[in-house]
Each structure stands twice: as structure tokens, then as C-alpha cells.
Amino acid sequence: MGYLLEVRDLTVTMRVRAHTRPVVQGISFGVNAGEALGLVGESGCGKTMTLKALIGILPTGTRIASGSIWYDGTCVADATSSAGLRRLRGNGIGLVFQDSTSALDPVMRVGQQISEGLRRHQGLSRRAAGAEAVETLRRLGLPNPALHVVQFPHELSGGMRQRAMLGMATACRPRVLLCDEPTTALDVTSQRRVLELIGQIQRSEGMALIFVSHDLAVIAETCTQVAVMYRGQIIERGAVADVFSSPMHTYTHGLLGAVPDIESDNPGLLAIPGEIPGAVVQIAGCQFHPRCALAEDRCKTGEFPLQKVAPDRESACIRASDVTRLGTGGRPGD
Amino acid sequence: MIATVAGPASRRGQRLAAAVTRTPTLSTGVVMLAGLLAVAVLAPVLTSYPPDHQYIGDMLVAPSGAHWLGTDELGRDIWSRVAYGTRTDLEIACAAVAVSLAIGTALGLLAGYVGRIVDTVIMRCVDFVMAFPFYVLIIALVFVLGSGSASILLALISVGWVSYARIVRGEVRLAVTRPYVAAARMTGLSSIRVLIRHILPNAISQAVVYAMSDVLNVILAIVTLGFLGLGVQPPTPEWGAMIGEGSAFLTTRWGIATFPALAVVLTGLAFSLVGDGIAQRLQGD
């Protein structure tokens, strides 16, 4: 298939006290240059862990249990080794964090945090790297880059910090950019600006983008493809426009229904019944069946991998086609 | 940590026991402490000789069947002295910490809850005492009060209460801002009841954790004073004095000084484990 970055049947486990539990279970997807894939789901669904696995900064106690990660046709990480991934960190793959306040070293000047990556991966001298850092900030729209490079993170506004972080992640021109909820901590105006910048960078560099968010509107705007995650698994995948207009999994349907639609006649919000079961709870069969309006007996046992349900659409639900007939709650009739 | 609601004593006891066994740190520490207490209480049973009887002719004997840890330069059985020394050191240390805890908690509650002048005065006193290095103040007080167990106890308490006052006051100030306190007051509970039932449990748990490390420091202080000759007076067996006496014989009978030191280390380990264990339990909840 020839993806630039591809994940094959990846399972990541976390060790808590004496138990090991999976936080990501058997997921597979891929992105190509110039494409943008969104990963959506509620907190705890494993989307951030997926990103961390992709760039190789899994925290202590978590590890790749099985599956593999491929970059440009070569396997760079699997359960036995992540040597290839180490070489790509910051260089072939970049990561933009959610909270720029905590992701920037408070005792190091902003410019230095950008240039240290350049010096490491491209062997630039201190002066050259410094100049490049200034250029990076200028490209990202900071009005006075020469001033900002010598400032400390707390001296910049939230929006500027976010752009500085973008600069840090993209300084070495990685071919793949991972974004972990980059707009969540920002006000609406800054959100807009950051999204524009990301889009701009992606287009000009032709990067592959993997965008994690729980904000469906942002995903809709930024991405071409989307994968919906629930309890560590991908339960639906397809083109953003298709999935969001006619979901083929009850969970996705629920997620969409929970978004207030300013144009809709029906002001009600559709809440997904129940709550996400705690991580240690084991659920047999389809992970979502306890909360699913369409659940049947056969949903309670067995495996529910993604199945192709339409051209370029996949869903883990065995009643995918019935989902479109569910009540809408907040949208004009489907 | 919200205080556990009061229930019948047996259920609380069961829950306590369950909590202890679940944390290996805590259970190890408790077991060690129990062992130490046993030695202290059962010293007469566990030893074959009185601790201050000098067996002239049997001086500086190596550990043997008759004298498990050997004898010192005056022919006294070392194991006896170490065992009885457990009484001396533990008694003073536990008394000092318990009283400091009580006084400090009371003053801390007062300062934190009443606030303003009372708070300022009490905390200033705390600051003044804390300005001195612990040992210096203790030594100065021992000078003033004379040497001996009672003076050491008094000195330790005079200096020890400040830490508890500070901790408890801090916790009280924090708790007072919490919603559950406002809620309790709104249901018409009197101030004292609010204080005791809602604020105290939280505040005291922090103080108890600190107390465990405090016991260790207090024991070290007693030992150091004993070593310097300023503390418990002979012939009462005391670990520090034993270390001091044994220092001259390190080359020949290193046991005289080392066994009491070992006792101190084990005691310290026991209390530290208990303290760490309690802290772990509090965090885990």
C-alpha cells in the first residue's frame, strides 16, 4: 500500500501495580504525504498513547506489546525494538503538544529550544541554528522573532507559545507531523490561527498529518480522513465528510449527536447513555455494547475487527447499516 | 483525603488491619516496631544478666554462648545493655514525640482556626524556635535544665512542638477553604464540632506521618547527646552513651560501639517504614 507512516495491528500495554492492561488494542492505519488523518474519541480512548507510541516517547511502564510501526516502507518499531523510531524522533516525525505552557522548558530561552533540535539533527553550528530559529518564528507569524528567541516561555502569550511549539516540532522539516490536541488550551482566535498555520505548513511542506482531538469541528476542518477510537480500538474509519454526515457506528453517531448544532431546529443534545467503563473493567464482545442502542445478543461475545462496509469506509459494528436509521436528536432528518 | 466516616470500632479496626497488610512497607515496619517493643517490654525475659552488673574477670569478652554479644570494658553484658537501652531510648523518644504532637496539634488548630492575632503570635514563636538548629537549642536547654532523662524530655518537647503546630495549622488553613467545611457549618454544627470531626482527621494524618520521621530524629538526638555525655546519665544503659564508651575499643571489641549503633539503625528503619507506609496509604486513597 505504500503509506508514509503506517501502523499495523499495534497493541500498547501499560503496567499498573501488578496488572498489565492494554491501552491501545490492535489498531491499524496509515497516512500519506499531504494527507491529514484525525483521531477522535473521548478522554482515555488511547489516542494520545497512540501518538506517543508513534514518536517513541511512551512513558515508563508502557510498551509496545505487539504490532509494528512502519515509516516509508521500513519497520521502525515493534515489540522487540524501537531503534529505527529513535532516529526519526524530531527529525522524520514531529509532535506538537497540547499545552504549550507545560511543554516548554521554563528555564530555557525559546530560541534555544528550537535550535537544539536543529543542532542535533542537522549538525548546524550555534549561530546558524539560532538564525534558523528566528526564521522559523518569522514563518509562523510572530511579529518580532528576534526579540522572542531570547525570551523565556512565560514571557510569551499563549498563542505565541503554541506557535513556538509548532516551530520546535517542525524545525527539522519532518515529513510527518503529529498533533496532540493543539487547540484545546486556546481561545477561539488563537485556535483559528494555529489551525491555519498547521494547514499552511502541511501544504507547503507536503507533510503527512495525524491530528488528535476530541473536538469534532476542528477535525472536520483540518482532516481528510478520520478514525474514531473507543477504549483503545478503532471502531470506525473513513473520509471525514462521509463519517460525520452518515456515521456507521453507534458510538460515532452518539459523538456527533452530542455536538450542539447551531443551525438545527431541535435544540436537544443526544447524550450517549451510560459512561465509559473504567479501564480495569473487562468487557467481552464489542466494547461498546453495554451502552449501545442497537446491541443484540451476538454483540456480547466474539471479536469485532474493522470491516469494510462501503468504498473507503470501515466500521467495527456488525449492524453498521442500521446506524443511519437511528434517531438523530440534533440533526435535520437523515 | 476525606475522613472516613465513624463506624463501629470493630469494623474500623478490620479496615485498618486490611490497610496495613496491603502495604508491604507498612506491614514490614509495623512488624519491626512490634519486635522492638517486645524487646523493650520483655527485656528481663530475653536477657540473662542485669544490664549494669559488672562481671569483673569477664571484661571485653567476644560474643559467645554465655554472652551473646560479648561484654564491655566493665564486664557488663552487651546484649543486656542493648536490650534495656531499647527501653531508655524508646521511652524518651516516644514520650517526647507524643507530647510534642499533642501540644503542637492543639496550638496549630488554634492558630489555624482562630486566626489573626493568635495565629500571628503562635507562628512567630514557631519561627523563632525554628531559627535555631535543632541540636543547638536542645544542648542549650539541657544546659539550663541539667542533664538526665527528664531534662532531655523537656528540652525535646520544648523544641519539638513547633513542627506539628506548623503542619497542623497549614492543614487547617487549607481545610477551612474547602467546601465540605462550609457545608458542615451551614448545617448548624458548632465550630468545635466542625473542627474535630471534619478538619482534625485530615490535619492529624499529616502530623502522624511527620511524627514517624520525627521519632527517628529524636532518637538520634538522644543518642548524640548520650555520646557527648550530656544526656542520660550512667549507669542507665543508653545506646548513645554505649557508642561513646565503645569508641575507645573499636580496634579490639568493635561490638561495644557497633551493636548499639545497629539497634539505632534498625529502630530508625522500623519507624521510617511505618512513616513511608502511612504516607503511601494516604496517597493511594
Next chain:
Amino acid sequence: MRRFLDYFGRRLVSALVTLFGITLVVFLLIHLIPGDPARTLLGPHATAGELAAVHREWGLNRPIWVQYGLYMSRLLRGDFGTSLFYRVPVSQLVLQRLLPTLLLMMFGAVLALVLALPLAAVAASLKGRIADQVIRLLSLAGLGIPSVWIGIVLVLLVAIRANLLPVAGYGTSVPAHLESLILPSLTIAIGMFPTLTRSLRVGLIAVLDSDYIASARARGLSAWRVLVRHGMRNAIAPTVTVLGLNIGYLVGSTVAIETIFALPGIGTLMVQAVLSRDFPIVQGVAIVYGILVLAVNLGTDLVHTALDPQLELT
């Protein structure tokens, strides 16, 4: 800079208030001793005339706040009383003996950090693994080792058996001074470093768990750079704080250690004074120790503040 000076000013004022408190506590000490303070001051061989002189000078029959005022004015003049035993002004004795104590404290603290920091770093970065557990256990056990015992054992092993370093004393030349400070500093360091290791480990773990460390790793920086440049730099501030918290212990432990190694510092002076009932010295040295701790706390506070770029606003 302005903010820094503001802060410095405030801390200085606070320190002065505490200093006032220190003198108050020490002043009260003499009144806790049963009997005539003048006799305590002058010893059992004082003549009636001498006693009367002290009564006048100290205003012992006047209200207590007047006495305190007189006491403070004496202190401010540098009059800390006269030693009963040595018959010279206490201030003179203290000044003569201050240097060895200060050096001991400094070397002890530095050595303790040198021992504790690497161990804490290893434990923090390998958190949860065997090395961490071992270090934690050893630190826990080490908390209870009496430093006096460490001292005498070191003397035995290094000075007596191996004959590498002097057993006791201070020597007469600067190299001899430094040589004789090695073992006592080491004793203090070994006594202090379990506590330091534990605190530093916690501080370092907090640093290593932060997002900016993850961010640094995500940029592919070498493990060394992440740990040292990003981790350690941020850990300095809490380290300084921890050191400050332990300073009371550091200063206090010098008292006993000086005695073991017969160092002519203010610690030995104090212990001797207690044993010979020489109150003026006890009083004077107590105040000096209080000032020392105050100065060190102020110092660490300032260093901490200076290191924090958030206060560097121009």
C-alpha cells in the same frame, strides 16, 4: 532587577525580625536557670562586688523588658559576655573558632550533594526498576545511622588502620587544616546524604514527569541532554530548597562531629561550655548558630530566586 531587590529587601526585614526572636529566646534562657542570674554568669567564685556590678549593669532588679533592652544594647556593641573558664570575651573566642566550623559545614554540604545528586538522578530516571528500589531501601536504612558512629568508624578505618589521614585536631598550616577536615566532612556528608537522596529523588521525578521533558525527548534530543540540560536545570531550584531545609540539621550535626575530631570550632566550644557550666559561652554560641542558620536560609532563598527566570523581568 528591581523585583529582585524588592524581594531581597523583604526577606532581609523578615530575617531581622527572626534575629530579634533569636536574641529573645537566648535572653530568656538565663532566666530559666534557677537561682541568681548573676551567679550563673559569674560562676561560684564571684565576689559580692562583682555580683553587685552585674546586678547594676544588667538591671536585674528592674522590669524584664528593661533588662532585655540592656541585653540588646550590649549585644549590639558586640559584648557577648565573658567566658568563666577562659576569662576572655566570648566574642573573641567565637571569632577565633568560627572558621573551622564554617569550612566543615561547607565541605560537608558539598560532599553530601556530590553523593546524593547522582544517586537521586539514577533512581529518578530508572524509577520503579531494581536500581531505584535498591537506592530507596539503602537511603531508608541509612536515615537511622548515627553520624557519631560513622565518625568513629571512619577514624578507625582511615586514620588508624590505614594511616591516611590525621586522627584528630586541626593542624597548623593551611594544607594541614584541609587534610584534617576531610574525615569530618565525609562523616557529615554520609550522615546527611540519605535524607538528601530521598528528597532529591522526589524532586527529580517530578521534573522528569513533566511535559517539557517529554517534549524534549519527542524532538529526538539525546538522553544525556534531556536529563542534564532540561532535567537538571529545572531540578536545581528544588534542590536548593531541599538543601535549605536540611541546613538546620547540617549545622547541628557539626557540633557532635567537631567533638569527635577535636576540631577547634564553635561546636566543640559549646560542648565544653556545657560540660563546664560556662553559661556566657553557651549563650553566645547559640546566638551565633542562630545567625548562621538565618544567613544560610537567606542565601539559599536568594539563590533560588535568582535561578528562577520568572523573576527576571526587566
